[in-house]
Amino acid sequence: MPIRTIIEPFRIKSVEPIRWTTREQREELLQAAHYNLFLLPADDVLIDLLTDSGTGAMSTEQWAAMIQGDESYAGSRSFDHFRDSVRDIFGYRHVIPTHQGRAAERILFHVMCKKGDVVPNNTHFDTTRANIEFVGAEAVDLPIPEGRQPSLQHPFKGNMDVGALEELIGRVGRERIPLAMLTVTNNSGGGQPVAMENVRAVSAVCRKHGIPLYFDACRFAENSYFIKLREPEYANKEPKQIAQEMFGYGDGCTMSAKKDGMANIGGFLCTNDDLLAQQEKDLLILTEGYPTYGGLAGRDLEAVAVGLQEALREDYLRYRITSTAYLGNHIASQGVPIVQPPGGHAIYLDARAFLPHVPPEQFPGVALAAELYLEGGIRSVEIGTLMFGAAAKMDLVRLAIPRRVYTQSHIDYVVEIILEVWRRREQIRGLKLSYEAPFLRHFTAKLEPLEKSEVRAAKV
Ligand code: F0G
Numbered sequence: 001m002p003i004r005t006i007i008e009p010f011r012i013k014s015v016e017p018i019r020w021t022t023r024e025q026r027e028e029l030l031q032a033a034h035y036n037l038f039l040l041p042a043d044d045v046l047i048d049l050l051t052d053s054g055t056g057a058m059s060t061e062q063w064a065a066m067i068q069g070d071e072s073y074a075g076s077r078s079f080d081h082f083r084d085s086v087r088d089i090f091g092y093r094h095v096i097p098t099h100q101g102r103a104a105e106r107i108l109f110h111v112m113c114k115k116g117d118v119v120p121n122n123t124h125f126d127t128t129r130a131n132i133e134f135v136g137a138e139a140v141d142l143p144i145p146e147g148r149q150p151s152l153q154h155p156f157k158g159n160m161d162v163g164a165l166e167e168l169i170g171r172v173g174r175e176r177i178p179l180a181m182l183t184v185t186n187n188s189g190g191g192q193p194v195a196m197e198n199v200r201a202v203s204a205v206c207r208k209h210g211i212p213l214y215f216d217a218c219r220f221a222e223n224s225y226f227i228k229l230r231e232p233e234y235a236n237k238e239p240k241q242i243a244q245e246m247f248g249y250g251d252g253c254t255m256s257a258k259k260d261g262m263a264n265i266g267g268f269l270c271t272n273d274d275l276l277a278q279q280e281k282d283l284l285i286l287t288e289g290y291p292t293y294g295g296l297a298g299r300d301l302e303a304v305a306v307g308l309q310e311a312l313r314e315d316y317l318r319y320r321i322t323s324t325a326y327l328g329n330h331i332a333s334q335g336v337p338i339v340q341p342p343g344g345h346a347i348y349l350d351a352r353a354f355l356p357h358v359p360p361e362q363f364p365g366v367a368l369a370a371e372l373y374l375e376g377g378i379r380s381v382e383i384g385t386l387m388f389g390a391a392a393k394m395d396l397v398r399l400a401i402p403r404r405v406y407t408q409s410h411i412d413y414v415v416e417i418i419l420e421v422w423r424r425r426e427q428i429r430g431l432k433l434s435y436e437a438p439f440l441r442h443f444t445a446k447l448e449p450l451e452k453s454e455v456r457a458a459k460v
């Protein structure tokens with residue numbers, strides 16, 4: 001009989017205490033943070049699920065490699081390790097290190113896009129969209145329709161709508177589309193994977209029209225494992241072989257090594273185009289650093305070189321995907337509405353369905369996130385009306401799981417807290433804004449709970 005218990009495939013050598021607070025303390029802390037969890041001191045958080053970016057635990061192999069970091073300004077040995085590891089998996093000719101993902105995005109779009117251009121993607125992450133818009137181009141999301149329905153089950157909800165891509169190219173013309181992108185996995189769409197079949201189809205359309213295809217590769221290892229689990233012809237392939245095949249259908253990528261690079265900082269930009277690579281390196285030197293370090297220390301390059309390979313280990317990926325699903329399935333089985341099926345790096349609570357009595361303009365996602373903190377010291381993040389304004393199509397609360405950081409008992413605790421909040425959901429009230437910045441307001445917004453009279457007033 002196959003063994004059913006999936007354990008963390010590591011043991012713990014170094015521990016970091018986490019701090020309990022009382023409910024009274026959390027009430028005060030939340031008020032002082034104006035109900036915005038970004039404004040909380042991290043020490044006052046018990047389980048921090050704000051992001052899976054840069055928050056992972058490194059392995060002994062990574063720490064050992066870091067000690068050997070070569071801090072030479074030019075031609076560092078650590079860059080060779082980094083480039084070789086990236087090339088081994090991604091296969092692209094030019095590997096340009098950057099301090100994190102958005103630095104790679106800024107350089108890529110600066111070199112490839114101009115005002116009036118259009119960039120299609122399954123769904124742009126916010127920094128990707130912002131960097132495209134910053135050069136005056138338009139970022140267009142083309143997820144399959146199933147990707148926009150939280151409760152719907154589909155194995156590859158991250159897929160791009162290939163028909164919509166063809167239609168876009170026909171409508172705006174190939175000349176206005178300098179590149180197309182695929183985000184694996186689709187973070188803004190619930191951490192959902194893209195099928196190899198979809199990658200092939202998107203690549204074929206791009207090749208037909210001579211449009212370069214780039215991957216936003218942040219969670220490529222998780223996406224590769226989903227392909228192995230859900231596309232029968234890949235069942236016997238190794239995650240690394242799957243990743244290699246996937247990247248082979250593209251012309252380059254941007255990457256935040258803070259996710260599947262298993263590092264606390266780092267990123268890179270890859271391309272097969274010699275001319276573009278030259279222009280990108282020129283820009284890199286201007287703001288990031290010399291092309292053999294790109295804003296990173298030699299030791300950071302070493303950590304990423306090792307981390308990328310560890311992220312593709314099958315025992316790790318099995319644990320990673322299973323433990324995220326464990327959280328999702330345990331709350332969903334009790335009726336808690338989540339984006340289905342569970343994603344790779346996070347579970348997304350559907351706050352509009354969780355709190356149907358709180359309308360979007362009263363920020364149901366923020367109210368739910370605040371309640372999870374009050375109940376159990378858990379920090380999550382709202383992805384909804386506070387983040388996107390009235391344009392938000394959904395109000396979600398993302399519980400992102402840092403890599404190799406929390407154990408199953410931590411997750412059991414999170415399940416218990418969510419279910420407790422679910423039981424008394426009818427008592428949860430919405431909030432109103434007392435301060436907002438002119439852009440990216442969610443990071444610094446201040447809110448306060450609505451009075452009972454205001455709740456009623458808002459209802460009519
Ligand atoms: N692309 C995707 C799909 C991302 O999820 C992120 C970051 C980036 C690009 C930018 O990378 O942070 O290294 O500059 N996502 C983090 C998150 C911040 O919490 O989802 P970065």
